[in-house]
Amino acid sequence: CVIGAGxxxxxxxxxxxxxxxxxxxxxxxxxxxxRECFYKDRKLDVWE
Incomplete structure:
Protein backbone atom coordinates (compact mmCIF):
# COMPACT_ATOMS: atom_id res chain seq x y z
CA CYS A 1 0.00 0.00 0.00
CA VAL A 2 0.95 3.64 -0.38
CA ILE A 3 0.27 5.97 2.56
CA GLY A 4 0.22 9.73 1.96
CA ALA A 5 2.70 11.99 3.76
CA GLY A 6 1.42 13.26 7.10
CA ARG A 35 2.11 -1.00 -12.05
CA GLU A 36 2.74 -0.69 -15.79
CA CYS A 37 3.46 3.04 -15.52
CA PHE A 38 5.67 2.55 -12.45
CA TYR A 39 7.87 -0.07 -14.06
CA LYS A 40 8.15 1.88 -17.33
CA ASP A 41 8.77 5.19 -15.47
CA ARG A 42 5.77 6.89 -17.08
CA LYS A 43 3.61 9.66 -15.67
CA LEU A 44 0.20 8.56 -14.42
CA ASP A 45 -2.90 10.66 -13.88
CA VAL A 46 -4.12 9.30 -10.54
CA TRP A 47 -7.58 10.83 -10.91
CA GLU A 48 -8.53 9.00 -14.14
Whole structure:
Protein backbone atom coordinates (compact mmCIF):
# COMPACT_ATOMS: atom_id res chain seq x y z
CA CYS A 1 0.00 0.00 0.00
CA VAL A 2 0.95 3.64 -0.38
CA ILE A 3 0.27 5.97 2.56
CA GLY A 4 0.22 9.73 1.96
CA ALA A 5 2.70 11.99 3.76
CA GLY A 6 1.42 13.26 7.10
CA UNK A 7 -1.39 10.70 7.21
CA UNK A 8 -2.53 9.12 10.47
CA UNK A 9 -3.25 5.40 10.02
CA UNK A 10 -5.57 4.33 12.86
CA UNK A 11 -6.43 0.94 11.38
CA UNK A 12 -4.94 -1.57 8.95
CA UNK A 13 -4.82 -0.55 5.28
CA UNK A 14 -5.49 -3.25 2.64
CA UNK A 15 -2.69 -4.34 0.34
CA UNK A 16 -2.55 -2.75 -3.13
CA UNK A 17 -4.26 0.47 -2.11
CA UNK A 18 -3.56 4.20 -1.84
CA UNK A 19 -4.61 5.84 1.42
CA UNK A 20 -4.23 9.31 2.95
CA UNK A 21 -5.72 11.72 5.46
CA UNK A 22 -6.17 12.09 9.19
CA UNK A 23 -7.58 9.61 9.92
CA UNK A 24 -6.22 7.67 6.96
CA UNK A 25 -8.84 6.45 4.46
CA UNK A 26 -8.42 4.31 1.36
CA UNK A 27 -8.68 6.50 -1.75
CA UNK A 28 -8.39 3.79 -4.39
CA UNK A 29 -6.87 0.46 -5.30
CA UNK A 30 -3.53 0.14 -7.11
CA UNK A 31 -4.25 -1.56 -10.43
CA UNK A 32 -2.41 -3.02 -13.39
CA UNK A 33 -2.20 0.37 -15.13
CA UNK A 34 -0.40 1.83 -12.09
CA ARG A 35 2.11 -1.00 -12.05
CA GLU A 36 2.74 -0.69 -15.79
CA CYS A 37 3.46 3.04 -15.52
CA PHE A 38 5.67 2.55 -12.45
CA TYR A 39 7.87 -0.07 -14.06
CA LYS A 40 8.15 1.88 -17.33
CA ASP A 41 8.77 5.19 -15.47
CA ARG A 42 5.77 6.89 -17.08
CA LYS A 43 3.61 9.66 -15.67
CA LEU A 44 0.20 8.56 -14.42
CA ASP A 45 -2.90 10.66 -13.88
CA VAL A 46 -4.12 9.30 -10.54
CA TRP A 47 -7.58 10.83 -10.91
CA GLU A 48 -8.53 9.00 -14.14
Missing amino acids: SVATHSIPANSVAYGAPCEVAREIGDKD
